[in-house]
Structure formats: structure tokens, C-alpha cells
Amino acid sequence: MHHFSAIDGVLHAEQVPLALIAEQVGTPTYVYSRATIERHYRVVDQSLHGVDHMVCYAVKACSNLAVLQVLAQLGSGFDIVSAGELARVIQAGGDPAKVVFSGVGKQDFEIAAALQAGIYCFNVESEQELHRIEAVAQRMGKRAPISVRVNPEVDAHTHKYIATGLKTSKFGVSPAVAEAMYHHAAASPHLQVKGVDCHIGSQILQVAPFVEALGKVIELAQRLRGQGIAIAHLDVGGGLGIAYRDETPPLPDELGEALVAVAHRHQFTLVVEPGRVIVGNAGVLLTRVIGTKNNGDKRFVIVDAGMNDLVRPVLYDAWHRIDPVVSHPARTVQLVDVVGPVCESGDFLALDRLLPEVDPDELLAVYGAGAYGYSMASNYNSRPRAAEVLVDGATYQVVRQRESVQDLWRGERLL
Ligand code: LLP
Numbered sequence: 001m002h003h004f005s006a007i008d009g010v011l012h013a014e015q016v017p018l019a020l021i022a023e024q025v026g027t028p029t030y031v032y033s034r035a036t037i038e039r040h041y042r043v044v045d046q047s048l049h050g051v052d053h054m055v056c057y058a059v060k061a062c063s064n065l066a067v068l069q070v071l072a073q074l075g076s077g078f079d080i081v082s083a084g085e086l087a088r089v090i091q092a093g094g095d096p097a098k099v100v101f102s103g104v105g106k107q108d109f110e111i112a113a114a115l116q117a118g119i120y121c122f123n124v125e126s127e128q129e130l131h132r133i134e135a136v137a138q139r140m141g142k143r144a145p146i147s148v149r150v151n152p153e154v155d156a157h158t159h160k161y162i163a164t165g166l167k168t169s170k171f172g173v174s175p176a177v178a179e180a181m182y183h184h185a186a187a188s189p190h191l192q193v194k195g196v197d198c199h200i201g202s203q204i205l206q207v208a209p210f211v212e213a214l215g216k217v218i219e220l221a222q223r224l225r226g227q228g229i230a231i232a233h234l235d236v237g238g239g240l241g242i243a244y245r246d247e248t249p250p251l252p253d254e255l256g257e258a259l260v261a262v263a264h265r266h267q268f269t270l271v272v273e274p275g276r277v278i279v280g281n282a283g284v285l286l287t288r289v290i291g292t293k294n295n296g297d298k299r300f301v302i303v304d305a306g307m308n309d310l311v312r313p314v315l316y317d318a319w320h321r322i323d324p325v326v327s328h329p330a331r332t333v334q335l336v337d338v339v340g341p342v343c344e345s346g347d348f349l350a351l352d353r354l355l356p357e358v359d360p361d362e363l364l365a366v367y368g369a370g371a372y373g374y375s376m377a378s379n380y381n382s383r384p385r386a387a388e389v390l391v392d393g394a395t396y397q398v399v400r401q402r403e404s405v406q407d408l409w410r411g412e413r414l415l
Contacts, residue, residue: 306380
């Protein structure tokens with residue numbers, strides 16, 4: 001469900017023609033729909049009604065301040081993985097008391113910043129990290145709220161780069177190691193046990209792996225409760241997939257129902273960390289055709305957005321729908337590669353794609369670019385990063401200026 005659709009043959013974000021944004025802001029530009037973000041947040045939030053819960057939006061999916069602000073205003077919490085993301089949340093008006101801090105490599109300065117801000121919980125990834133957090137808390141005269149990220153060894157059936165719940169992954173610890181960590185934490189004056197955490201991967205298209213993971217997490221949580229360690233919440237991470245093409249992901253309600261039933265029975269608060277399902281389909285990447293060319297039988301459409309703007313196609317073999325912004329029904333359809341200007345063979349947005357014939361200067365919209373689009377962009381080939389725009393009904397705002405060439409060498413020095 002999203003608010004991008006054609007009105008009189010021209011693609012619109014809500015009520016704003018994408019062609020107008022391209023004309024006024026230029027390309028490439030990420031365009032987000034506020035109504036879509038708000039709807040997705042509410043759907044996820046409501047899917048957990050009936051049980052105490054906290055929706056902690058995964059900042060890494062799309063970390064623009066205005067997007068975080070929209071979510072903060074809805075009451076969202078945030079899942080962060082760095083001091084940079086924490087600073088963004090605070091800058092956007094987010095409530096640190098609703099922040100969970102994930103990630104395998106937290107450093108002292110990041111732990112200190114999170115303790116200073118008063119976050120809700122650290123999702124601890126190793127025994128060493130537990131000791132690191134304890135030491136920082138001790139130095140600051142504080143008590144660090146923690147949950148341990150358990151690796152439930154569940155196969156999420158997703159791309160290998162975004163599966164995190166397998167035994168071979170760098171994330172989390174085994175239930176046995178976690179148990180020992182909880183015993184240590186429960187006895188420490190500088191640690192406070194809050195819950196049990198897991199996250200099994202991203203773009204997951206079934207409910208079953210979540211339920212399986214939750215089962216293992218509950219098993220541990222119940223055992224700990226039996227040993228007198230208070231476990232208030234279960235954090236099941238993020239990972240719910242979206243439809244990029246013809247996938248049929250479960251609705252948040254289907255997942256919510258399964259989670260709520262279990263959490264309710266055992267009187268746990270639920271924490272979820274959704275990223276993609278909230279912003280994925282709430283953004284398109286708007287790009288302009290530079291030209292076309294044929295090499296033998298192969299046809300290329302060369303556009304002004306490249307792998308530095310959207311790396312998902314080459315990194316994960318991701319498929320993103322691409323449509324002309326202005327449709328010309330009479331045009332013949334051709335099999336093309338949609339490629340960027342970057343000097344890499346991996347610089348493509350789509351391979352072997354059926355697309356209506358396009359002329360130079362025409363606009364294309366790349367769908368499903370709201371999550372892990374801009375947030376993974378780089379300056380490779382000294383390309384200034386794209387602008388970001390947030391549409392709200394019939395109006396829009398540039399929520400991040402296009403970078404300038406001078407921005408490219410900010411901080412560099414000539415000898
Ligand atoms: N919580 C934790 C601990 C995570 O590591 C992640 C994502 C999330 C929550 C949010 O997951 P989501 O609901 O968005 O699936 N760049 C990849 C996705 C990487 C996901 C990393 N972790 C992509 O473009 O597909």
C-alpha cells in the first residue's frame with residue numbers, strides 16, 4: 001500500500017506530480033510520501049494492540065531527519081546502531097526513553113552517549129560487550145538497561161547478506177551463553193536486565209520464522225524468570241518483508257496476531273524494530289534518462305542515478321519496479337538494462353527489464369526505494385548525493401538539499 005499513482009498519465013506522489021519535483025529540485029531525487037509512512041507506522045502499531053508494546057523504527061532504513069520527525073510525532077520509538085543515529089533521533093525530536101541500541105560493535109563513546117541520553121535498552125551482542133557496557137556505566141555512575149541478543153538459529157529464507165539468525169552469523173549469542181550473561185547482569189549494580197532480544201534477518205516473507213524465533217526467545221525468557229531474573233519485554237527485531245515485485249509478504253496484522261497471542265499469554269511487553277515495512281514503499285527514486293545506446297543486441301537506458309544512489313540491485317540482486325513518470329501508451333516495449341553513469345559494470349538499477357521506449361531527458365521512477373536507498377548512498381565517482389523530498393498531500397518540501405561539488409571535499413586539505 002502506497003500513495004504513488006498515475007493521474008492523467010503522470011505519476012504523482014500523493015497529489016504532487018513527480019515531473020514538477022524533477023523540474024524544481026532536479027534529479028536524481030528521493031521522494032517520500034508522508035501519508036504512506038504514517039499509514040505503515042499505524043498499521044504496525046495497531047497490529048500489536050492488545051498487548052503492551054513499543055514500535056522502534058529501525059533508523060538505518062531511512063534516517064532523514066524529517067522522516068524521523070514524522071515518526072517521532074506519531075509516538076514511535078527508534079532502533080539505533082550508532083551514536084550518529086542516536087544524534088539524529090534526538091535532533092528530530094525523538095524520545096531517547098524509547099530507543100533501543102542494537103549492533104555488534106558498540107564503542108565506549110557510543111555507549112556513554114546512549115547512557116547520557118537515557119535510552120530504554122542496549123541490545124547486547126556478546127559477553128565482551130556486556131562487560132564494556134558495565135564498565136562505561138560504572139565510570140558514569142549509572143546503571144545500564146540491557147537485553148541480550150539471542151541467536152535463535154532460525155533460517156529466515158532471505159538473501160544471505162541480510163539473514164542474521166543463522167549459527168554462522170556474527171550477530172547475537174547462543175541461548176546458553178545468553179543465560180550466563182543474564183546471571184552476570186542480574187548480579188551487577190551497573191546493569192539492569194530489561195528483556196530478551198533477537199533479530200533474524202530482513203525482507204522475510206513468512207510468519208513462521210518469526211514464530212519459531214519467538215518460541216526460542218520465550219523459552220529462554222521463561223527459564224530466566226524461573227531463576228528469579230525479571231524479564232519485562234521480548235524484542236523480536238524487524239525484518240518483515242515488502243512486495244517489490246510479486247512477493248506476497250504477510251500483513252503486519254498476521255504477524256502481529258501471532259506475536260501478541262504469545263506475549264499476552266506470558267505477560268511480556270513486545271518490542272519490534274521495523275524498518276523496511278514502514279518506509280520501503282514510501283519512497284521512489286526519481287531519475288532522468290541521459291541517453292540510450294545499443295551494443296549489438298543489448299540495449300541500455302543510461303540514467304542519472306547510479307549504484308552510488310541505490311546500491312540494492314547490485315548488492316542483493318534486488319528487483320525494483322521502474323516506470324516512466326509520463327506514460328506514452330503507444331510506445332513499443334523493449335528489453336533493456338537500466339544503468340547509471342558510474343564506471344562499474346555493477347552500476348545498474350535493472351537488468352533485462354521490459355520498459356517502454358524512452359527518449360533522453362524523460363523521467364523514470366524507481367519504486368520501493370524508501371528503505372536502504374538514500375541511507376546506503378555514497379559519493380563514489382565524486383557524485384554529489386541526491387536530494388530528498390517529503391510530499392505531504394498537495395505540497396512538498398526539500399528535506400535534504402542535493403549535495404554540491406564543494407560538499408564533496410569538505411574536510412579535505414590541499415598540501
Ligand atoms: N533490527 C535490527 C537489529 C536490524 O539489524 C535491522 C536491519 C532491523 C531491525 C530492521 O530490519 P527491516 O525491518 O528493515 O528488515 N540493506 C539491506 C537490509 C539490511 C538490514 C539490516 N538490519 C537491504 O537493502 O535489503
